[in-house]
Amino acid sequence: MSHHWHVKSRVLYKPFIKQKMQHTIIALLQDRPGALSRVTNVFRRRDLNIDTIAAVPTSDYGVSKVVLVIEADNVRPLVAQLEKLIDVFEVRTEVGDGAGDALLPDTRVAALLRQSSFQADGACQL
Amino acid sequence: MPANQPDSSKTMTGAQILCEALIRNNVKVMFGIPGGTVMPFYHAMFEYRDKLRHVLCRHEQGAGHAAEGYARGTGNLAVCIGTSGPGATNLITPIADAWMDSTPLLAITGQVASTLIGTDAFQETDITGITLPITKHNYLIKKACDIPHVIQEAIYLATSGRTGPVHVDITKDAQQESCVPNWDFKLSCRVHRAGPSVAVEQIRHTVELLRSARRPLIMAGNGVIQAEACSELRRFVDATGIPVVTTLHGLGAFPEDHQLSLGMPGMHGWVHVNKAIQRCDVLLTIGARFDDRVTGKVSTFAPNAKVIHIDIDRAELNKLVPATVAIHADAREALFALNDVWDDGTGSDCNEQKCHHHDWLMEIRQLQSEHQPRQAYMRKAESGDLSPADVYAALNKAVNSGNRCRVVTDVGQHQMWAAQLIDWSVPRTHITSGGSGTMGFAVPAALGVAIAHPDETVWVICGDGGFQMTNQELITMKQENVRNVKVAIINNGYLGMVRQWQQLFEERRYSNTPLVNPDFCKLAESYDALGVRVDHRSQLEEVIDAASSHDGVVVIDFRVEREANVFPMVPQGNSIGRMLVDEGVDPTEELLVEPDMSAVV
Numbered sequence: 001m002s003h004h005w006h007v008k009s010r011v012l013y014k015p016f017i018k019q020k021m022q023h024t025i026i027a028l029l030q031d032r033p034g035a036l037s038r039v040t041n042v043f044r045r046r047d048l049n050i051d052t053i054a055a056v057p058t059s060d061y062g063v064s065k066v067v068l069v070i071e072a073d074n075v076r077p078l079v080a081q082l083e084k085l086i087d088v089f090e091v092r093t094e095v096g097d098g099a100g101d102a103l104l105p106d107t108r109v110a111a112l113l114r115q116s117s118f119q120a121d122g123a124c125q126l
Numbered sequence: 127m128p129a130n131q132p133d134s135s136k137t138m139t140g141a142q143i144l145c146e147a148l149i150r151n152n153v154k155v156m157f158g159i160p161g162g163t164v165m166p167f168y169h170a171m172f173e174y175r176d177k178l179r180h181v182l183c184r185h186e187q188g189a190g191h192a193a194e195g196y197a198r199g200t201g202n203l204a205v206c207i208g209t210s211g212p213g214a215t216n217l218i219t220p221i222a223d224a225w226m227d228s229t230p231l232l233a234i235t236g237q238v239a240s241t242l243i244g245t246d247a248f249q250e251t252d253i254t255g256i257t258l259p260i261t262k263h264n265y266l267i268k269k270a271c272d273i274p275h276v277i278q279e280a281i282y283l284a285t286s287g288r289t290g291p292v293h294v295d296i297t298k299d300a301q302q303e304s305c306v307p308n309w310d311f312k313l314s315c316r317v318h319r320a321g322p323s324v325a326v327e328q329i330r331h332t333v334e335l336l337r338s339a340r341r342p343l344i345m346a347g348n349g350v351i352q353a354e355a356c357s358e359l360r361r362f363v364d365a366t367g368i369p370v371v372t373t374l375h376g377l378g379a380f381p382e383d384h385q386l387s388l389g390m391p392g393m394h395g396w397v398h399v400n401k402a403i404q405r406c407d408v409l410l411t412i413g414a415r416f417d418d419r420v421t422g423k424v425s426t427f428a429p430n431a432k433v434i435h436i437d438i439d440r441a442e443l444n445k446l447v448p449a450t451v452a453i454h455a456d457a458r459e460a461l462f463a464l465n466d467v468w469d470d471g472t473g474s475d476c477n478e479q480k481c482h483h484h485d486w487l488m489e490i491r492q493l494q495s496e497h498q499p500r501q502a503y504m505r506k507a508e509s510g511d512l513s514p515a516d517v518y519a520a521l522n523k524a525v526n527s528g529n530r531c532r533v534v535t536d537v538g539q540h541q542m543w544a545a546q547l548i549d550w551s552v553p554r555t556h557i558t559s560g561g562s563g564t565m566g567f568a569v570p571a572a573l574g575v576a577i578a579h580p581d582e583t584v585w586v587i588c589g590d591g592g593f594q595m596t597n598q599e600l601i602t603m604k605q606e607n608v609r610n611v612k613v614a615i616i617n618n619g620y621l622g623m624v625r626q627w628q629q630l631f632e633e634r635r636y637s638n639t640p641l642v643n644p645d646f647c648k649l650a651e652s653y654d655a656l657g658v659r660v661d662h663r664s665q666l667e668e669v670i671d672a673a674s675s676h677d678g679v680v681v682i683d684f685r686v687e688r689e690a691n692v693f694p695m696v697p698q699g700n701s702i703g704r705m706l707v708d709e710g711v712d713p714t715e716e717l718l719v720e721p722d723m724s725a726v727v
Contacts, residue, residue: 030316034254034266041259080441086263086283086317 020071021095022051027082028089031057031064035087039066042081048072063089140270141170141301144234147277149177150309153205153232155196155577157181157189161209162249163236166301181577181606184598186213188570190220192599194229195574198557199532201354203230203285204574210236211249214295218256219564221291225260226561227375228348230289232280233257239299240268257293264293270303275311282313287321288439289352322438322454329463331451332410332434333471339408341486342368343431345391348375348560349413349438349457351553356380358461359412365468367483369490371399373414374545375560381551388490392420393696394542397497400694400702402490403428410434413457416446417561426701436460497694500707512663514540514616514686518547520666521585521614524674525555530582532557532575536568536592538623540616542692544587566595569613573599576608583610583674590617590643600653603679612673613655613681615646618688626691630706650681659683 029035036055043050052069072078075093082091138146144167148156158180160168171180183189186208193204208217214235224231238247254264262283265276276294284292312318336342350359356379363370369386372379380387391399400422403409409431414420421427424446435442435449436457443452453460525531526549533548535541535558550556557575559567568588576584593615603611616622625639647657656676660669660683673680694705 034258037255038258045259077441077445080443080445084439084441089316 020073022069022071023075024094025068025070025075025079025082026092026094027066027068028058028063028091029066029085030087030089031062032087035064036066038085038087039068039082042078042085043068043070046072046078048078137304137306138270139166139170139302139304140267140273140296141166142173143270143273143305143307144277144296144301145170145174145178146307147274148205149174151203151278151281153178153203153281155179155181156205156207156234157183157192157196157574158205158207158234159183159186159189159209159213160207161213161236163210163238163298164207164213164234164296164301165236166298167207167234167236167296170301180207181573181602183570183573183602185596186216187219187566188573188596188599188602190217190231190233191223191564191567191570191596192574192577192602193231194220194224194227194567195534195557195571196578197224197229197231197574198227198571199554199575199578201352201554203232203281205232205234207234208236209249210238210253211251213249214251214253215256218260219562219566221257221293222260223559223562223564223567224291225262227559228289228352229291230284231291232284233261233291233293235293235295236301237266237295237297240297241299243268243297254293254295257291260291261293262290265295267294267296267300270300270305271308273300274307274309275313278311279313279317283317287319288349288437321456322440324455324459324463325453326463326467328451328453329460329467332453332464333467335408335432335434335451336366336368336410336468337471339406339432341402341406341430341489342366342408342410342483343402343406344368344370345373345403345409345411345414346370346376346379347373347412347414349436350376350379350461351413353413353438353457353459354553355412355456355458355461356553358458358465360384362461362465362468365465367487368410369402369483369487371395371402372550373417373420374558376414377545377550377556378553382549383551386487388494390545392417392702393422393698394546394692394694395420395696395702396494396546397694397705397707398490398494400696400705401493404430404701404703405489406431408432408434410436411447412436412461413438415439415442420702421446422696422700422702422704426703497707512661512666512684512686514543514618514690515547516663516666517614517616517660517684517686518543520670521587522548523667524670525585526551527674529674530579531555531585532579532582533585533587534558534568534572534575536586536588537563537565538589538592538621539618539626539690539692540587540589540622542623543616546692565589565592568592569596570599570602572611572613573603573606573608576603576611577606580608580610583612586611586613588613588615589622590615590619590641590646591621593646594643597649597653600650600655600679600681604654609678611679612676613650613679615681615683616686617643617646617683618686618690619643620688623692625689626695629689629691630695631697646681646683650679653679655679655681657681657683659685661685 055066190206193206197204238250280292370380371388432450434451436453440454532555535544568586572586621639650657694707
């Protein structure tokens, strides 16, 4: 079960690493080739591992939504870089705080992806 | 986009549409090299040659740097072109350079036919994948009908907000296919983002902080020049009496002969400038991004200061140095607002405020008079040898002689000496590769500057190492009849800056830094330039005067003292308050200027 896998991997492989804060990043972006690559590249450049990623089209034509879960000290500069990308409309973050608490990442992502709070008039709001 | 569409009823090839789109966006000069996948573009270019000048360079890197020089010398967008594969990858260095220095650059590359993309076709490279992290945005065009709006979007992006490079990759079939171009479109909202507006509250807060400050300081960077805010800065400084330091790219943003100009900070900044930063209580930074070469160990930077940071790029705010007031704004608009608010609040207390800063300024000038004469190259014993300082004294005279001059420097010791020893006073007269530190930048960039400013003298100051990286562009000057470039090679037979580090930090192990050089005079002659060698101080003025008045490209080989160093120097990773001010002696207490932490106000 993925639930255990997450907990186990953290315990087995990262026992000595200082526990960083877990963050969920939700971005609305242009639904076209290369957009997702631009987004993930911002993480790669900062040597951040993406623990979970999922992307779906939204009810707005040409807009897709991507949800990422990462562990990092501070996501503010990263979000600022994401917001600069031309293909990104909007970025929102949520703080998730480690294992065993609240929803686990994969479940959270599924829940976030299910949310359909987009305005019909095309205004990009999360 | 203007609604006049004289040709819109006509079917055009993608290549013709591309030329038309560039002309409609006021592009006048392009730098590039043709090749298989851009041949349709070059074929069409021939029809438009009266309106669209193409400069044929000898290497795409040269084309890219020439375009950068053109952009940096004018403030306008510049265009460089390469074919697919190696042509495109050769453009990577200038694109990265433009990215680091926020230079508005449009790089156009050819791409294999859309049917061949992803098949490892001949001269196919995933160039949009490569330029992705070093451009503001990039595009792959596969249809001719997309060209008009993509080119306009690309140019809008390159020249708006924080300017920078944008890359457009166009497949060969898109250039070849015909369609009726549609020039009637609007920029999509995702591209056309409104610029930041200045928040009045923040401006008021800034003015309050500056008014209550006892040791205020302004740091002006590239953003002041890019936003054409130099006269607003001058007005603000004159009104407030606050001293100004200018970063490497800010040189020229504020005249160095002004009594409130201090000079350049950072790794090779003057002692009094760095100490002023460490002692100031309010630091107003405008259009500068706290590069590590400016801040040294960033946690120790300006320890006593409340920082006010004005930048057009929101991602720069609070990135490295936490700001008490972080203002996301265009430098010019912010300075307008600052001037307005300052003027509103000033009455007769203005002079009092200035007097207040007078003590602070005197403190800094005192430091300057103590430390600047200790510079190694300011107190060299008399000898016949040519020291770099001698060359710069003569060059400074030539550059500031009243004739309009621009100076393009490369990267290394000569670059730092130029920044330190030439008096900069006019924006866009000091052009160098800063953030990226690209050796080989100067000669091709000077080509671009010279084409943009044919009536001015363009001095190249470069090292013997950097010169040999891109000197092939001298023949491009010949082909384009560029005659106003004068190259000063500060020739010490070493990769000098690396050698300096080896001397200071690696026990003089000169691993792979000595250079065996060609005869630069003969090399110059073969490029139809005048080559002159200078070995002795007494020849300096005569040669530089002759070079200035010579109608044609000149290459001067200045054979300088081989192991002269750039000082002061902050060893990498140190606080900018800890500076080596001389060589040859152990860095004892005497040589290390400690940060004055007691200076908390």
